[in-house]
Amino acid sequence: MAEAASVAAESLAGSRARAARTVLGQVVLPGEELLLPEQEDAEGPGGAVERPLSLNAGARSRVRVVCGPGLRRCGDRLLVTKCGRLRHKEPGSGSGGGVYWVDSQQKRYVPVKGDHVIGIVTAKSGDIFKVDVGGSEPASLSYLSFEGATKRNRPNVQVGDLIYGQFVVANKDMEPEMVCIDSCGRANGMGVIGQDGLLFKVTLGLIRKLLAPDCEIIQEVGKLYPLEIVFGMNGRIWVKAKTIQQTLILANILEACEHMTSDQRKQIFSRLAES
Amino acid sequence: MQRGLDSETKKQLEEEEKKIISEEHWSFIIEEQSFLLCEDLLYGRMSFRGFNPEVEKLMLQMNAKHKAEEVEDETVELDVSDEEMARRYETLVGTIGKKFARKRDHANYEEDENGDIKPIKARKMFLKPQD
Numbered sequence: 001m002a003e004a005a006s007v008a009a010e011s012l013a014g015s016r017a018r019a020a021r022t023v024l025g026q027v028v029l030p031g032e033e034l035l036l037p038e039q040e041d042a043e044g045p046g047g048a049v050e051r052p053l054s055l056n057a058g059a060r061s062r063v064r065v066v067c068g069p070g071l072r073r074c075g076d077r078l079l080v081t082k083c084g085r086l087r088h089k090e091p092g093s094g095s096g097g098g099v100y101w102v103d104s105q106q107k108r109y110v111p112v113k114g115d116h117v118i119g120i121v122t123a124k125s126g127d128i129f130k131v132d133v134g135g136s137e138p139a140s141l142s143y144l145s146f147e148g149a150t151k152r153n154r155p156n157v158q159v160g161d162l163i164y165g166q167f168v169v170a171n172k173d174m175e176p177e178m179v180c181i182d183s184c185g186r187a188n189g190m191g192v193i194g195q196d197g198l199l200f201k202v203t204l205g206l207i208r209k210l211l212a213p214d215c216e217i218i219q220e221v222g223k224l225y226p227l228e229i230v231f232g233m234n235g236r237i238w239v240k241a242k243t244i245q246q247t248l249i250l251a252n253i254l255e256a257c258e259h260m261t262s263d264q265r266k267q268i269f270s271r272l273a274e275s
Numbered sequence: 276m277q278r279g280l281d282s283e284t285k286k287q288l289e290e291e292e293k294k295i296i297s298e299e300h301w302s303f304i305i306e307e308q309s310f311l312l313c314e315d316l317l318y319g320r321m322s323f324r325g326f327n328p329e330v331e332k333l334m335l336q337m338n339a340k341h342k343a344e345e346v347e348d349e350t351v352e353l354d355v356s357d358e359e360m361a362r363r364y365e366t367l368v369g370t371i372g373k374k375f376a377r378k379r380d381h382a383n384y385e386e387d388e389n390g391d392i393k394p395i396k397a398r399k400m401f402l403k404p405q406d
Contacts, residue, residue: 036304064303068313073304089313101313112309116319164320189320189333211316222323228330231319233310240326 017077020086020100028086028102034078036065070102082106105205109134109234111170116190118199118232119163119178131163134201134234137175141165145179147187155192162193162238164230193230197240198247204235206258217257220269221250229254315341 017033028034067073070082080086084104091098109117111133119131122138130138141163146155157163169177180190210218211231221227227241227250237254241247249272257265280288310316318337322330380398 064305066305066307066312069308069310071306073306076304078304087313099307099313101310110308114309114311188337189318189330208310208314208316211319213315213317215317218321222321226324226326228320228322228326230321233319242326 020078020088023086024088025085027083028080029083030081032080033074034071034080034086034100036063036076036078066099068099068101070104071100103205105203107201107203107235109204111135111139111167111176112233113167113170115170115233116164116166117178117234118193118230118236118238119165119234120199121157121159121161121163124157124159129157129163131165131178133176133178133232134236135176139167139176139178141178141180145181146191147181147185157192162199163191164193164232165190193238194240197228197238198251199236199238200251200255201235202237202255203258204233206254207231207233207235207237209258210254216262217254217265220265221253224250224269224272317341 017035019037020034021037023034067078070080070084072079072081078100080102082102082104084102087101087103089099111117117133119133119139119141121129121141122132123130127143129141129143131141133139143149143154143157144151145165146157149155163178163180165178165180166182167176167178169175180187182188182190209215221229225241225246227239227246229240229250230238232238237251239247239250239254241250253268260268318334318341320330321334322328325331
């Protein structure tokens with residue numbers, strides 16, 4: 001970490017923009033500018049290198065790059081706005097450039113369109129439910145946004161219920177709106193989350209770590225005993241098992257696994273498996 | 276009182292717009308705040324060891340779509356087999372035909388002991404008398 005910090009400090013002091021490709025996986029700090037690959041040739045050492053394609057501007061490669069969370073567009077470059085490690089994903093099917101983003105850690109959730117979240121119904125006013133999702137304002141959820149809901153056939157939702165839904169509108173200018181159906185009108189597991197169980201809060205980075213395709217923690221947890229988990233991208237996890245004790249054990253494991261090494265985790269799981 | 280902009284400020288604005296447009300030609304950078312594009316995340320609802328069978332079915336569906344694998348085990352048990360289908364169609368023709376038959380033709384649609392419709396007899400048409 002000390003090395004990474006000194007490298008970052010050097011680059012800030014020198015105020016040279018670094019190439020994004022060289023910084024992948026390293027810590028970046030807010031305020032740094034990153035160059036995209038195609039611009040590295042132009043900004044050669046000393047700046048006196050001839051630009052190879054300067055005569056015909058149209059022949060310059062147009063690559064569509066997506067800048068994800070933690071990055072902003074600044075002219076032709078990427079500006080870092082959060083501290084964390086820079087990541088890159090190659091494009092899967094042809095549309096060039098790929099995605100760059102910063103893997104940062106935070107506890108406060110900001111609503112993002114398309115995210116699946118767990119919300120708590122706080123109020124019911126007319127045809128709209130107000131759902132607390134952990135953001136700056138409660139999201140609104142219309143009673144028609146459930147599968148099979150019509151004006152006569154209203155969904156059975158009370159104040160205090162847990163809802164698993166996704167955002168359809170989420171920007172800094174408007175109140176967030178969520179729904180419990182997808183674009184085809186099917187629920188796909190969204191809607192009111194059942195009775196019992198326990199809801200607790202974790203950091204956003206842990207949720208993404210647990211939902212990664214090759215997460216060992218989830219595989220190991222699944223072997224312990226029958227259980228059900230729902231992950232909300234707003235840092236909320238709901239768990240349910242057959243007895244209260246099992247539910248509490250599960251909640252403690254998930255909260256603690258953020259700061260444990262894989263050895264410590266294996267120890268704990270083996271102890272649990274014995275008992 | 277002056278409405279609108281000066282010719283000078285107008286020119287400046289136009290120049291700035293042209294600059295922006297020509298810069299954008301070089302590379303398109305799109306801003307997205309969602310992590311869905313960045314990382315392949317699994318579906319958020321999970322159930323293990325049969326605690327909630329519907330959620331387990333959903334898990335298979337959603338994660339299979341995600342990985343673009345083909346679903347190998349199709350549930351054939353719920354589908355109707357071909358023989359069953361042919362049998363139903365056979366009797367169906369009879370029952371729907373009954374609906375549109377005239378009263379005198381109802382005799383043609385008598386039912387067998389098993390409830391299956393008997394094959395239709397030849398209709399009695401007008402026969403021209405032979406000399």
